[in-house]
Amino acid sequence: MGNQISHTQTVDEHDFVAKLDRPFHHIYLPFKRLFDLIFATLLMIPASIIILIFMILVKLETPGKCFYSQERVGLMGQSFKVTKLRSMYSDAEKKSGAMWAKKEDPRVTRVGHFMRKTRVDELPQLWSVIKGDMSLIGPRPERPMFTQQFSEDIDGFEQRLLVKPGLSGYAQVHGGYDDTPAQKLANDMYYIEHFGVLTDVGIFFETIRVVVTGDGAR
Incomplete structure (x- = not known):
């Protein structure tokens, strides 16, 4: 785990159950972790083949590294590194700096x-799930600068940090890369308010559908 960023230090991990008034969630959390470990490990086998294929395709299309790593903000504001297959040109943010994803992004x-349409670029993050930085299901982890900005601009944005970030989630299967921060927050809050076994299982299978069909992902 990395260092905790200052703007999230007021987030209380016990606040999660207190806000939702559903104490059985504490019982579910260790089972959720076990689910993550088992399925992320099993998925790593076919995912490794898919990752290898797209490593070759990325390298053939543009020069540069096949992967890139970024710092993200996770549970209770703890920072950690995520690794993704590179979906942009290698110098995409050299001039523009960090930018929010948008529709028909020229980068x-x-x-x-x-890869973005089918979420293939996210597959290397299965390792983050195995390590415990992420869950299979949860809000997407944001970069520190965006977390800081959105926490200041959008009421309730920090509540996303009350649950572990996910490889997939309600916002990912019901939205897209170009959704506004407020739209993503609304979807994330729906997930937090309905946090539980049935919600996670439903999103898991919905993710498989999106990956196979590309439907619903932009």
């Missing part, structure tokens, strides 16, 4: 568009 390669 994204052709292979990158397909």
Whole structure:
């Protein structure tokens, strides 16, 4: 785990159950972790083959590294590194700096568009799930600068940090890369308010559908 960023130090991990008034969630959390470990480990086998194929495609289309790593903000404001397959040109943010994803993003390669549509670029993060930085299901972890900005601009944004970030989630299968921070927050809050076994299982299978069909992902 990395260092905790200052703007999230007021987040109380016990606040999660207190806000929702559902104490059985404490019982579910260790089972959720076990679910993450088992399924992330099993998924790593077919995912490794898919990752290898797209490593070759990324390298053939544009020069540069196949992967990139970024700092993200996770549970209770703890920072950690995520690794993704590169979906943008290698120098995409050299001039513009960090930018919020948008529709028809010119920074994204052709292979990158397909990977984003099917969520293939996220597969290396299965390792983050195994390590415990992430869960299979939860809000997407944001970069520190965006977390800081949105926490200041949008009421309740920090409540996303009350649960572990996820490889997939309600916002990912019901929204897209170009959703506004407020739209993503609304979807994330729906997930937090309905946190539980049935919600996670439903999102898990919905994610499989999106990956196979590309439907619902932009």
